[in-house]
Amino acid sequence: MTVPAGGMEDLLRELAPQILATMVRRYGDFADAEDAVQEALLAAVQQWPKQGVPAQPRGWLLTVASRRLADVWRAEAARHRRERLATQQEPAAPAQPSDVDDSLLLLFLCCYPSLAASSAIPLTLRAVGGLTTAEIARAFLIPEPAMGKRISRAKQRIKDSAIPLRMPAPDEWPQRLRSVLHVLYLMFNEGYAVSAGPYVARADLTGEAIRLGRMLHAALPDEPEVAGLLALMLLTEARRPARTGPHGELVPLAEQNRATWDQDLIAEGVTLISATLRKQRAAYYQLQAAIAAIHDEARTAAETDWPQILAIYRLLARVSANPMVRLNRAIAAAMVDGPATGLAMLGPLEAELAGSHRLDAVRAHLLEMAGDHAEAATHYRNAAARTASEAERNYLLYRAARLRPPAP
Numbered sequence: 001m002t003v004p005a006g007g008m009e010d011l012l013r014e015l016a017p018q019i020l021a022t023m024v025r026r027y028g029d030f031a032d033a034e035d036a037v038q039e040a041l042l043a044a045v046q047q048w049p050k051q052g053v054p055a056q057p058r059g060w061l062l063t064v065a066s067r068r069l070a071d072v073w074r075a076e077a078a079r080h081r082r083e084r085l086a087t088q089q090e091p092a093a094p095a096q097p098s099d100v101d102d103s104l105l106l107l108f109l110c111c112y113p114s115l116a117a118s119s120a121i122p123l124t125l126r127a128v129g130g131l132t133t134a135e136i137a138r139a140f141l142i143p144e145p146a147m148g149k150r151i152s153r154a155k156q157r158i159k160d161s162a163i164p165l166r167m168p169a170p171d172e173w174p175q176r177l178r179s180v181l182h183v184l185y186l187m188f189n190e191g192y193a194v195s196a197g198p199y200v201a202r203a204d205l206t207g208e209a210i211r212l213g214r215m216l217h218a219a220l221p222d223e224p225e226v227a228g229l230l231a232l233m234l235l236t237e238a239r240r241p242a243r244t245g246p247h248g249e250l251v252p253l254a255e256q257n258r259a260t261w262d263q264d265l266i267a268e269g270v271t272l273i274s275a276t277l278r279k280q281r282a283a284y285y286q287l288q289a290a291i292a293a294i295h296d297e298a299r300t301a302a303e304t305d306w307p308q309i310l311a312i313y314r315l316l317a318r319v320s321a322n323p324m325v326r327l328n329r330a331i332a333a334a335m336v337d338g339p340a341t342g343l344a345m346l347g348p349l350e351a352e353l354a355g356s357h358r359l360d361a362v363r364a365h366l367l368e369m370a371g372d373h374a375e376a377a378t379h380y381r382n383a384a385a386r387t388a389s390e391a392e393r394n395y396l397l398y399r400a401a402r403l404r405p406p407a408p
Contacts, residue, residue: 008044008045008048008049008053010204011053011057012041012044012045013130013204013208014103014208014211015057015058015061016037016041016130017103017106017107017127017128017130018058018103018106019037019040019058019061019062019065020033020034020037020106020127021103021105021106021109022062023036023037023062023065023066023069024106024109024158025105026066027066027069029069029159030155030158030159031152031155031156031159032069032072033065033069034127034155035068035069035072036065036066036068036069036072037061037065039064039065039068040061040062040064040065040068041061043064044057044060044061044064103128103212103215104212104215104216104219106127106128107124107128107180107183107184107212108176108180109158110123110124110127110128110154110183111124111176111179111180111183112158112161112176113172113175113176113179114157114161115154115157115158117179117182118150119150119151119153119154119157120154120179120183121182121183121186122136122147122150122151122154123151123154123155124183124187125183125186125187125190126151128187128208128212129187129190129205129208129209130204130205130208131190131205133147133148133151135196136151177220177223177225177226180216181225181226181229181285184209184212184213184216184229184233185229185232185285187205187208187209188205188206188209188210188213188233188236188237190202190205191203191204191205191206191207191208191209192205192206192236192237192240193389193392194389194391195388195389196388196389197388197389197390198248198390198391199248199391200243200244200248200250200389200391200392201240201243201244203240206233206237206240209233210230210233210234210237213226213229213230213233214230216230217230224276224279224280224282224283224286225283225284225285225286227272227273227275227276227286228273228276228282228283228284228285228286228287228288228289229285229289230269230272231269231270231272231273231276231285231286231289231292231293232269232273232285232288232289232292233269234265234266234268234269234272235265235266235269235270235273235289235292235293235295235296236292237262237265238261238262238263238265238266238269238296239253239256239261239262239295239296240262241260241261241262242256242257242258242260242261243256244391248391249391249394249395249398250391250392250394250395252395253295253301254301255301258299258300261296266293266296266297269289269292269293269296270293270296270297272289273286273289273290273293274293276289277290282315283319284316284319284320287312287315287316287319288316290312291309291312291313291316294308294309294312295309304335306332306335306336307336309332309335310329310332310333310335310336313325313328313329313332314329316329317329323349323352323353324358326345326348326349327346327349327353327358327359327362329345330342330343330345330346330349330362330366331362331365331366333345334366334369339366339367339369339370340370342362342366343363343366343367343370346359346362346363346366355386356386357382357383357384357385357386357387357392357396358383360379360380360382360383360386361379361380361383361396363379364376364377364378364379364380364382364383364396364399364400367379368399368403373403374403376400376403377399377400377401377403377404378400380396380397380399380400380403381396381397381400383396384396384397384400
């Protein structure tokens with residue numbers, strides 16, 4: 001099998017969660033299975049460039065991971081019992097893929113109801129999204145050792161509870177699906193706007209979130225919120241080519257070159273959300289997708305239908321108590337009724353978003369709109385000091401510097 005230059009890494013990233021899911025389902029030990037899969041991936045990186053990619057890369061990885069796991073079990077204290085188990089379960093030939101992609105099953109496993117969101121989300125980002133523990137720790141703004149312990153506890157809980165790797169039963173759908181959608185949403189957001197480090201975005205994360213979203217929509221075509229989230233991701237991802245300038249700097253939505261937006265993704269997202277909104281009363285992800293569609297369909301920033309966006313944000317605020325929704329509603333209100341209206345709406349958010357750089361950034365933007373440049377510059381600098389994203393920090397400091405009065 002031949003893979004385009006640079007494509008082996010993408011192939012391994014796509015196969016890794018599928019192999020891990022199969023190993024967990026077959027052997028039941030999440031931690032040992034993950035270690036074995038990592039060793040198989042390392043072996044592929046070392047061997048495939050020299051020997052070529054095998055005709056069945058999934059089967060190759062699964063066989064190598066299974067053998068590595070068997071080796072580990074044979075070396076343990078309960079060698080005689082686990083050796084028999086490993087001998088019985090070790091595949092003689094590459095396994096055939098299941099009807100449902102194993103990475104989707106792994107996503108549902110990581111979002112099991114008995115796992116708290118604080119554990120389920122990092123575990124999913126590691127097992128399905130492929131993030132390192134250090135990257136996840138930065139995203140959650142906690143030390144890496146603490147995040148490592150949190151992920152280890154989640155894997156141990158899965159092992160102790162003997163949680164089955166399967167699609168949920170009909171009565172389990174509401175709670176499980178809500179968690180799965182939330183994790184996919186966070187995974188996409190972390191890829192689209194990296195929370196820490198020098199990069200604006202990570203295409204591997206947004207791509208994986210969209211891939212899983214497509215699979216989930218294919219499995220559940222009549223679930224409106226699944227379609228809503230997929231549409232939201234497509235419509236947002238369409239703008240990614242314009243989010244950075246020639247030197248990797250962050251470019252805000254109003255200043256982006258819309259000619260570089262991906263029109264195929266926009267058309268797909270608009271078609272999907274339009275069909276979904278006709279079926280029933282819209283919910284959280286559908287409403288967000290509708291807002292994204294309005295932005296994407298505007299030929300210029302000046303042609304954006306802000307009154308319609310404000311109307312949807314008012315509805316969205318009734319659907320969700322998320323303070324970020326109300327923060328964005330304040331921006332929309334400022335665009336419709338003037339910056340003073342938006343600024344007045346920020347007061348009630350002080351307690352909920354205390355310490356968040358986003359509140360300072362929005363306040364600075366609205367103060368700049370109102371002509372209070374000195375105060376706006378102060379809040380831009382405050383926001384810059386609070387963000388862990390280098391690209392965002394540079395952008396905020398640039399905005400502050402632009403408002404500095406000229407030297408006498």
